[in-house]
Amino acid sequence: MKKNAIAFDGLDLLASAVLVMDGAGRVIYANPAAENLFENSSKALVDHTLSELFLNSGELQLMYEEALAHQFADKRQDLALERAGREPLQVHVVVTTLDDPEMPVLIELRENLQQLKLDREERLLDQSQANKELIRNLAHEIKNPLGGIRGAAQLLELEIPERHLKELREYTQVIIKEADRLQTLVDRLLAPHRRPHIVGDVNIHEVCERVRSLIVSEFPNGLKIQRDYDLSIPEFRGDKEQLIQAVLNIAHNAAQVLLPQMANDAAEITLRTRIARQVTLAKVRYRLALDLHIIDNGPGIPPDIRDRIFYPLVSGRDGGSGLGLTLAQTFVQQHLGVIECESRPGYTDFRILIPLP
Template sequence: MSLVNALNHPARPAMLAGLELLASAVVMLDADGHIAYANAAAENLLASSLKAMSRQKLSAQFINPDELDHICAQAREHKFSDLRQDLTLERAGRDPLHVHSIVSALDEPPGHILIELREHLQHLKLDREERILDQSQVNKELIRNLAHEIKNPLGGIRGAAQLLEMELPALHAVQLREYTQVIIKEADRLQTLVDRLLAPHRRPHIVGDVNIHEVLERVRSLMLAEFPSGLTILRDYDASIPEFRGDKEQLIQTVLNIAHNAAQALAAQMEEGTAQIILKTRVARQVTLAKVRYGLALDLHIIDNGPGIAPQIRDRIFYPLVSGREGGSGLGLTLAQTFVQQHMGVIECDSRPGYTDFRILLPLP
């Protein structure tokens, strides 16, 4: 099949299958500037399907297409073999795209242009994810070793306090027992903390078929039972998301930890009756997770309209014992990150006053 006939075929051209594996977006324009082909990464970048964009002008996707149109016109006139240029492409109602573009003219079919768009943010995102994974591994080893080092002397301290309490003279037993009880209760409190630190490493990873919307409905019912007034939890689900293999209980705990943190941050809005949490699911295409490329991924968002995360801890919220709330243990997000990484996924956060979005990406079959 010639490329001309392939581009007119309703399905994706088989001879262009290699482009589907690229992480960068690739768009082919015909001689009139209409979109003749877009790979999966381009669909993801432009938030539209090839079927929807087919035979539309690429310039229709952006508010400021003049510079891109000028480059394409020069390419058709063969003024260069390929041109590399950084562009900022603005879109109605969405964040602008900051991309590095590579524009080339094709000899066959005549007048066709091949455009490669590499989003600058994607490279930064991959670097950030790699640092998070490395830091998380260091944190896990540190927590595990530290917890075991604390656990043994704690048992000795508690046991010694109990023995001391038994040997107290009857005359002063009541008064002195207050001190031994303080030792025992504080040892128990630290033991509970250590157990929580070790929990993700002790519990077996129980894998089964998971419907993410069943997970979210369970979390929603638990949240509404705990916060019955002043809080609205909205659903924005993509019903086409398939089941996948995972640990359902771990995923419930992950989403519940994030949603519970959000609800606690929404205390002021609850009093006004304006507190809102959104549970949103989508499918993402051609996603890199933990250095592995996946064709499909679950794109889960837990969004709240709270005050946002304090800037001074925003880069450390997944570290153990870091909390933005008075009296918080700082373990909820650490456990959430551990559980997500056990599912070969990543978790990230975008926060500003009035908007906090925790995004979880998990590979799909």
């Protein structure tokens, strides 16, 4: 057992999850990376079989049995391993035959980050399409009654006797102003679907500079906007105004949450452009893609809405409409691209990926 303990000490240092199996098909060791992957302690994993760990263990069980029979030295396969009540594990599995009767098989599981990314993008596209249909239908359902409510309030105001006009007009004006506010909201919801897609040559740095000038004019004090551009990025075909609006929505949100830092001259937004190579977007592989980052040093996105920030009417700040990021994602998707987000306290990075010619 001393020999095994030394071997296990070495496995403790690996970044990939490792399960060591005995001849009866039970786990005799799980390294710390496996504890993180399975979200369970080593003690809870030991003595379990593969069928107890996974709902669909058939392929992995077969690989284990072939390794036990010394049919190969090692075998690799991408698997989606399902667990009760949890997300499936998208992993690249390596099963290795060991020359030790006490621990004859080693199973290594590496998270398949590319597959996770593809699945996340697919969910995002499906969600975006569902949002579009919901918004379009909801906006039209709201629009007609709003016109009737506003018109009725105006007629009611005309019928109010002169002696009561001053005291009652206040109420009719509330109805009219709130109807107008909702009408503006509906118009913003429908804007991406109404406006034609005007395609021309786009220089992404002209887009960034336009956004920078707009943000600086609105927030002249306490905010530093850093530019980190790759000037070799070529022009591409796109709708310049839509892209300006998409980047502006993200940068404006960043500026809003940085208001406390602006008071101490500590607020910072970085506009960074790069070229990404061999990028897969919506299951299509592109040789080159624009890789635009809008980074801020604000408090970060609240964890409870982090997975829902591109949903309509979800906002992380008081007074926000919850439409800015939804519209930004819609505009970028119309360019066959996607917006990703990484956020933690002190660092939020919105990454825009758009295919390049």
